[in-house]
Amino acid sequence: MSDSKAREAHQSDIVDKIAGAGLIAYGVVHLLIGWLAVQLALGDREGGASSTGAVKQLAEQPFGKFLVWALALGLVLLVVWRLVEAALGYRDEDDPKRLFKRLLSAGKAIVYTGIAYSAISIATGSSSGGGGKGGSGGGGGSTDSMTATLMNNPGGQLLVGAIGVGIIAAGVGLLVVAYRESYLDRLDDQGLRGSSGTTYKWLGRAGHVAKGLSYMVVGGLFLYAAATHEAKKSGGLDQALRTVLEQPFGPVLLAAIGLGFAAYGLFCFATVRHLDR
Incomplete structure (x- = not known):
């Protein structure tokens, strides 16, 4: 495909x-993860504050199956968009930066594929993971199983530790994005103006900080699991947020993180309205 046709x-x-x-x-x-995190901070320990828990929460609402199918379709489209970016995007960038951004888009597509798969599994009734009422949520059991399988192989502890480092690096990257305000690159000129632009800026910053801190806690859990050779010490987002809850001023910190996740959700809506590609 020629450059002009690809563009x-x-x-x-x-x-x-x-x-x-x-x-x-x-x-x-x-938005749902943020709501579940705030509920957890307020004392509701049954829901799973994770993407899987969020989708299961949606499934429990009136017309829940229809809503989950609509959400799954949207997530599949999100994967398609990121794959298009990975294949054709960032043509105005220099080669090294273009390659990095395309790889980043491909990595995001993989993450979104996992969330979409969870949504489809819940919609079809084939999901058996945690995250709904009455469970610890967040797919912690599947994370433990994956970690245990890795650590039982030669060099497994190092691999689990490397995964932890990678997740922490992703969290740090989100904090850097928040500091540099590079998330605003997705907004067109109209979306950056006036009081609306200021609101979008703070929503994006709060959301990226909340996600960055959560990723760093998840990565820390993987590192601890690798150091102690205890798979159950690892965990996903739900376990990370429950770890935050156990710290001094944990409910306040967790509520702030939950509001940050909600802010990220609102920033996604703002990006839809003012998307600049």
Whole structure:
């Protein structure tokens, strides 16, 4: 495909609509995670504050199966958008930076694929993981199983430790994005103006900080599991947020993180309205 045709395909209205639908779905997931985190901070220990727990919470509402299917479709479209970016995007960047951003988009597509798979599993009734009422939530059991399998192999502890370092690095990256305000690159000029632009800036910053801190706690759990050779010490987002809850002023910190996740969800909606590609 020629450069001009690739650019035209990447910047088409169809891709804009795909991106918008995907970002709406992703925003809904973050709003639900934020709500579950705040509920956890207020003493509700049954729900799972994770993407899986959020989707299960949605499934429990009226017309829940329809809503989960709609969410799953949106997440699949989000995967498609990121794959298009990975293949055709960032053509205005220099080669090293373009390659890095395309790899980053491919990595995000993998993450979104996992969330979409969870949503489809819940919609079809084939999900058996935690995250709903009455469980610890967040897929902690599956994370423990994966970690145990890795650590039982030669060099497994090092691999689990490397995963922890990678997750921490991703968290630090989100904090850097918040500090540099590079998340605003997704907004067009209209979205950056006036009081609305200021609101979007703070929503994006709060959301990226909350996610960054959560990732760092998750990575820390993997490092601790690798150091102690105890798979149960690792865990996903739900276990990380419960770890925050156990710290001094834990409920306050957890509520702030929950509000940050909700802010990220609202920023996703703002990005749909003012997406600049």
